Amino acid sequence: MTLPSLAWYWPLIGGLMIGTAAGGFLVLTGRIAGVSGLLANTLGLSSGGDRSLSSLFLAGLLVTSGLALAIKPIALPSLSISATPLLVLAGLLVGFGTRLGSGCTSGHGVCGLARLSPRSMVATGVFMFIGMATVAVVRMIVGGGA
Template identity: 50%
Template sequence: MQIAWNEFTPTTSFAGGVLIGLTAVMLMASLGRIAGITGIVAGLFRPVRGDWAWRAMFTLGMIAAPLIYRQFSALPEITLDTDWIPLLIAGLLVGIGTRLGSGCTSGHGVCGLARMSPRSVVATLAFMTSGFLTVYVVRHLF
């Protein structure tokens, strides 16, 4: 993947972060639920009566948002400098990690840290440390 640093826009990044935070607060205030994306999507595959509709709408909103955004502005070009097999392996490892960590970065990193959950602090530190080490190993040792 290549990042065009000359096109970095802190304003839109800040706005995106504010929207994620507002969404997490709205979900907690309205339904008393944590905005952990892994848990929300997983709940679609093991439906509980009265719990499926909000999960489906939340997931649909995540899919629809870039499609709506595209109507007003161009989406950034994404290029991948790797084959599909490493991507599939990485996705599998992320899935295993979210199960082992009982959640993902949105649940622990956004919502859990905001609630000052000790478990989320440990999980977020583990996520970040693993990411830093992976980038170091891939970029500097291979």
């Protein structure tokens, strides 16, 4: 299977947008732009921070993602109805993990590492290790090449 060629500038533009949004949010509000924390704040699951500001930031993520798809459409995988329970379980486990780890990849990996936070360095290392281990185990079970 041949993967489609990805122009070098799309990841660069995406990275610049993420960095600009995270840095701007920190400078303007004094808060970290961790998406799981912003979502928890929006849903009223955490105290602290302006709920409307968190909601606007998350709405901005959705709108700009939609714009990016409109500018450069990609084929999304089709899912069977039998995959739904597995996806729900995966989503719940990710949500539990972000609460357990006091943040998600955007909070720790993007914002925390930029601030040289020791907790974020450990958390990001754990994210990366678990991700690599998961790929290795899935490839052993399901099969598949590199």
